[in-house]
Structures are given as structure tokens and as C-alpha cells.
Amino acid sequence: MVAQNESVKCSVDAILAAWIHIRRGCYHQTGMSQQKIRVRFAPSPTGLLHVGNARTALYNWLFARRTGGDFLLRIEDTDVERSDARFESQLYDDLRWLGLDWEEGPHSGQPNDGPCGPYRQSERLEIYRAHTEQLLHEGKAYRCFCTAEQLEAERTAAIAAQQPQVYSGRCRALSDAESARRATAGESFAVRLRIPDAPLRFDDIVRGPVEFAAEAVSDPILVRSGGMPVYNYVVTVDDALMGITHVIRGDDHLSNTPKQVAIYHAFGWPLPRFAHLSTILGPDRTRLSKRHGATSLASFREMGILPEALANYLALLGWGAEGGTRETFTLPELTQAFTLERVTPSPAVFDPQKLHWLNRHYIKQAAPERIATLARPAFVQTGWLPAQTDNAAIEAWFAQVVALFAPSVDQLDQLPQKARFLFALDAQTAAAEPENAAVLATEIAQSVLKDFAARIAALPAPVTPEAFKDVMNAVKAATGAKGKDLFHPVRIALTGAHSGPEFDKVIPLVETGSRLPLPTPVASVQTRAAQSLLQRPSA
RNA sequence: GGCGCUAUCGUCUAGGGGUUAGGACGUGAGAUUCUCAAUCUUAAAACACGGGUUCGAUUCCCGUUAGCGCUACCA
Numbered sequence: 001m002v003a004q005n006e007s008v009k010c011s012v013d014a015i016l017a018a019w020i021h022i023r024r025g026c027y028h029q030t031g032m033s034q035q036k037i038r039v040r041f042a043p044s045p046t047g048l049l050h051v052g053n054a055r056t057a058l059y060n061w062l063f064a065r066r067t068g069g070d071f072l073l074r075i076e077d078t079d080v081e082r083s084d085a086r087f088e089s090q091l092y093d094d095l096r097w098l099g100l101d102w103e104e105g106p107h108s109g110q111p112n113d114g115p116c117g118p119y120r121q122s123e124r125l126e127i128y129r130a131h132t133e134q135l136l137h138e139g140k141a142y143r144c145f146c147t148a149e150q151l152e153a154e155r156t157a158a159i160a161a162q163q164p165q166v167y168s169g170r171c172r173a174l175s176d177a178e179s180a181r182r183a184t185a186g187e188s189f190a191v192r193l194r195i196p197d198a199p200l201r202f203d204d205i206v207r208g209p210v211e212f213a214a215e216a217v218s219d220p221i222l223v224r225s226g227g228m229p230v231y232n233y234v235v236t237v238d239d240a241l242m243g244i245t246h247v248i249r250g251d252d253h254l255s256n257t258p259k260q261v262a263i264y265h266a267f268g269w270p271l272p273r274f275a276h277l278s279t280i281l282g283p284d285r286t287r288l289s290k291r292h293g294a295t296s297l298a299s300f301r302e303m304g305i306l307p308e309a310l311a312n313y314l315a316l317l318g319w320g321a322e323g324g325t326r327e328t329f330t331l332p333e334l335t336q337a338f339t340l341e342r343v344t345p346s347p348a349v350f351d352p353q354k355l356h357w358l359n360r361h362y363i364k365q366a367a368p369e370r371i372a373t374l375a376r377p378a379f380v381q382t383g384w385l386p387a388q389t390d391n392a393a394i395e396a397w398f399a400q401v402v403a404l405f406a407p408s409v410d411q412l413d414q415l416p417q418k419a420r421f422l423f424a425l426d427a428q429t430a431a432a433e434p435e436n437a438a439v440l441a442t443e444i445a446q447s448v449l450k451d452f453a454a455r456i457a458a459l460p461a462p463v464t465p466e467a468f469k470d471v472m473n474a475v476k477a478a479t480g481a482k483g484k485d486l487f488h489p490v491r492i493a494l495t496g497a498h499s500g501p502e503f504d505k506v507i508p509l510v511e512t513g514s515r516l517p518l519p520t521p522v523a524s525v526q527t528r529a530a531q532s533l534l535q536r537p538s539a
Numbered sequence: 540g541g542c543g544c545u546a547u548c549g550u551c552u553a554g555g556g557g558u559u560a561g562g563a564c565g566u567g568a569g570a571u572u573c574u575c576a577a578u579c580u581u582a583a584a585a586c587a588c589g590g591g592u593u594c595g596a597u598u599c600c601c602g603u604u605a606g607c608g609c610u611a612c613c614a
């Protein structure tokens with residue numbers, strides 16, 4: 001209220017001063033001659049970055065990189081209640097993790113974070129106020145003294161009459177003198193934009209020409225009676241002042257766009273190009289949300305989804321490469337292939353299975369040491385690996401463990417479960433498992449195990465794959481067992497399951513692991529074989 | 540209710556006035572393996588519906604239906 005009254009008394013000088021401030025900071029962008037493409041990602045720090053917004057950020061970034069333009073970050077924190085600095089810094093981490101960087105914005109590394117700063121809306125309030133003064137001064141906007149009750153009544157009447165909800169325009173007709181008198185008298189007011197009676201049009205890059213009737217927009221509120229500017233207003237002012245040439249955002253903003261177009265018109269600013277991206281849906285075809293499970297970048301990272309897999313998947317979700325037969329793209333490849341014209345307008349269902357397929361693809365492509373580093377913390381947490389990484393032998397061994405299991409995993413967080421038998425094989429529990437029990441109950445299985453254990457025990461300490469193979473052949477000859485009858489009991493004895501990776505790979509890992517100073521000792525092949533004899537179902 | 544957006548296999552998509560409507564994920568079958576995974580081969584699987592325009596429409600236009608969004612002094 002107080003601030004508002006002060007601003008009303010604000011002189012033209014003050015407006016000019018604000019303009020000079022703005023122009024000094026951003027002259028080269030607001031000039032008409034500039035050609036350089038500038039896009040922005042403008043999230044609210046009210047929660048974790050989710051895949052929908054991440055895709056929007058990615059498409060903006062891709063477009064900027066493809067065209068040699070600038071990618072800017074702007075924090076929309078005018079909702080003080082819901083905004084949290086914690087989410088803001090998390091946001092930077094998430095974007096960097098995905099592989100995105102930005103020329104301007106908080107933490108851009110530039111002095112002042114860039115020439116068009118500040119990049120937090122909460123720090124730009126003075127700029128908005130100067131622009132509101134200009135609009136009021138030029139008669140492009142007017143004070144609205146209507147109360148919430150009056151507006152509510154109009155709205156319910158409109159709904160009852162099955163008419164569009166439009167503002168009656170009561171305060172539109174107020175004379176300047178009357179308006180000024182009531183404002184000076186201390187009556188509270190909002191500021192509304194005066195919309196000309198003409199259709200509002202724009203050409204959307206993904207949807208084509210779009211037109212809204214002026215009455216559908218009504219005279220939108222620019223500034224609340226508390227003096228706080230509304231979202232559609234500040235977004236437009238910021239986009240214009242920051243020289244944004246292409247507004248790429250979610251299509252939930254499509255219906256907001258005519259309001260913003262009207263604001264551009266009021267200021268006489270050139271319209272940017274708009275590109276409205278389709279919604280990402282859950283399997284039930286409703287907007288993807290927490291209800292559908294993990295949707296934040298942070299959760300995907302924790303699950304062990306590789307950033308390049310997520311970026312690739314998100315790129316494919318709502319965009320089709322020319323030709324339509326290629327599925328895997330690295331970020332650099334995407335910046336070559338991406339065009340806004342090929343963005344699809346229809347909503348897309350998020351498919352975790354395809355994400356997993358891409359993740360497996362990139363896990364196999366990745367350097368084994370990188371995967372080991374990513375997977376390591378989970379193994380420390382289970383107590384299977386030491387927290388320190390100073391033992392080179394352990395690290396080399398662990399890299400082999402990861403290399404063996406990683407190709408068969410959708411997400412890296414499934415690795416500990418896959419490798420569990422190395423560290424924690426409980427012979428009793430394994431034998432009790434129904435499928436295993438059925439195998440072990442047979443006579444042939446018992447004789448195989450008995451013979452196997454005896455032969456393994458007689459071997460010199462580190463059992464080599466070759467020695468193991470010899471033992472298996474000997475057991476085969478002695479017991480007459482072959483194929484599954486031979487391998488399944490042995491596999492259960494050694495790994496606790498009748499399926500798993502090849503013995504050639506498992507044996508060396510077990511033997512090497514058993515000689516390493518690990519927090520949880522790895523049982524050797526011989527120990528495992530000996531224990532298997534204790535599993536006999538009926539003694 | 541009003542306004543707007545959208546509509547090709549289950550899913551993501553390519554295509555486009557005349558095509559055997561292509562690819563990928565997933566699914567089924569086979570090969571391989573002691574087994575699982577991986578891999579390879581292979582199969583099934585789509586133009587929402589109704590009207591136009593046209594020699595011809597899945598493609599262009601209109602409508603219907605369905606889904607979604609906006610309809611706030613939220614962002």
C-alpha cells in the first residue's frame with residue numbers, strides 16, 4: 001500500500017531514471033538490430049526439478065547451442081511463500097548434472113551474472129514498478145478499484161449465464177482525475193492492462209498460427225493491490241528486457257500467451273517467437289506428477305540413471321529426428337540434429353522401460369571406472385567396501401565386479417543386489433529357497449555336491465577357472481551328471497542361485513576377493529563348496 | 540460452462556493425396572548358454588469416429604468424441 005502510493009506520486013524523472021538504468025545494462029539486447037538468438041529457462045525454486053521442466057531446459061539449451069545463441073537462466077521467485085533457496089542451488093546441480101550450462105543467470109560466472117541482471121525476479125521489483133508507471137502514464141493501463149467481492153460476483157454470474165468470464169470494465173471508464181483522486185485518497189487498487197478490441201495473434205513454432213479473441217483475455221491484472229506484479233507481467237517484462245528472441249516453454253502457458261502478447265504490444269516491443277512444448281503424461285495419460293513415482297532429476301540420479309541416458313530419452317520424448325530411425329544421441333549429436341520445427345505437438349507418455357533401455361546402452365558405453373565410482377557409495381553403505389579408496393587392489397577388483405554385473409542392470413542402484421552373493425552368501429537361506437530346494441533335493445544333486453566339494457577341497461589355494469573346469473569334468477565323469485543336473489547344484493552352492501553370470505568370470509572374482517582385506521570377507525570357492533555340504537535337506 | 544491445444548502399433552515416433560504405413564521400446568517365438576542377462580534372427584501390433592474436397596484421403600477442410608491446459612489480485 002505504502003509503496004504503491006509512493007510510486008503513484010513518482011515523477012516522470014523517476015521513470016526515466018529507471019529506463020536509463022535498464023538501457024545501460026542491456027542496451028545491445030534491446031536494440032532492434034540484434035540478431036543473436038537468446039533463449040531462457042525460467043523455473044520457480046519451489047520444488048525439485050522434474051523431468052518435464054528438465055526437458056524444457058534441454059530443448060532451450062539444445063536450440064541455443066545449435067544456433068550459436070545464448071541460454072539464460074532466470075529464477076522466478078516472486079512467490080516468496082513457496083520459494084526456497086535450497087531448491088535454487090539444487091536446481092543448478094541438477095542442470096549441470098544433465099550436462100547443461102548457461103551464459104547468463106545466477107552463478108553464470110560472469111560479473112553481475114551477466115549484462116541483463118539481476119536474474120532473480122525478487123531482485124527486479126524496481127524495474128517492474130518503473131514499467132507500470134510508464135504504462136499508467138501513457139494510459140495503456142489503468143487503476144482498478146473493484147473489490148474481490150465484486151469480481152467474484154461477476155464471475156459467478158458469467159458462469160451461470162454460460163458466458164466467458166470477462167472483466168466488466170467498470171474501472172476502465174474512470175476518468176484520470178477520478179482515478180488519481182481515489183488513489184491519493186488511499187483507496188487500494190490493482191493495475192489492469194487496457195486491451196484493444198482486436199484479436200491477439202502469434203505464430204507458434206510447434207503449433208502454427210494461434211488466435212485468441214480479445215474478450216477471452218479481458219483486461220488482465222498486471223499488479224495486485226498489494227503492489228506485487230503478477231507472473232504474466234513480470235515474465236513478459238523480463239523476456240523483453242533480456243532480449244529473449246524465442247520463448248520455449250510448456251504448453252500450459254499457451255493460454256497465457258495472448259495476455260503476454262498484449263503486454264508486448266502495449267510497450268511497443270517486438271514479439272519473440274513462441275514454441276510451446278507438449279505435456280509429459282504418466283501411464284494413465286494424466287499429467288506426470290509425483291503420483292506416478294519418481295519424477296525429479298535428483299531421484300533419477302540417485303537410482304543410477306546416467307545423465308546422457310536421461311538427456312537422450314528426454315530429447316526423444318516430444319521430438320523426432322529426421323528420418324526417424326535413429327534412437328541414440330549424445331548431447332553433442334543432439335545439438336547437431338535438434339530443430340524446433342521437428343518438435344511434436346501432441347502430449348507424450350513417459351516410458352520408464354525405454355529410459356532403462358537407453359540407460360543400459362550408455363552403461364555399456366561408459367568407462368568401467370566411471371561406473372565403479374558411481375556405484376561405490378552403495379557398496380560402502382552395505383558395509384561391503386571400505387569407505388577409503390586408498391587400496392588399489394580393492395578398487396581394481398571392484399571395477400571388475402561392476403563390469404561383470406553392470407550390463408545386466410537397468411539402473412546402477414540394482415548393482416548391490418546383483419553382486420550380493422559375493423559378499424553375503426547365506427547357505428542355509430539359499431538352500432531353503434523353493435526353487436533351489438527342489439534342485440538340491442534330488443539324489444543326483446547330492447552326489448554332485450559331495451564329489452564337487454571333495455575335489456575342490458583337494459585343490460591348491462587359489463582356484464583357477466581352468467582348475468574349476470577340470471573339477472567339473474571330473475565330477476561329470478564320476479557322477480554321470482551333465483548339463484543342468486551338474487551345473488545347477490554347483491551354482492547354488494557357490495552363488496546361492498541357479499542362474500547368474502558365467503563361472504569363468506565368477507570364479508576369479510570370488511578368489512581374488514577372498515584374499516582382499518574387505519570389511520565383509522568374501523568367502524573363497526573352497527569355503528563355499530565346504531559349506532554346501534551342510535545344506536543337505538535331510539541328513 | 541467458456542476459450543484453447545492435441546489425436547499413426549500398448550508406448551515414443553517417421554511418413555505423407557496413390558506406400559507392403561518405416562524405426563525404436565515393450566511383448567511372443569527361435570538361435571546361443573549349465574542358467575539368467577546380453578546378443579542375433581523373427582512374428583504380432585497403428586492412421587479415433589463421421590461428413591466433405593478429390594479420380595483417389597490415413598494425409599487437406601469441417602464436425603463429433605476423447606484427453607489435456609487455461610479460465611485467479613497462483614506461478
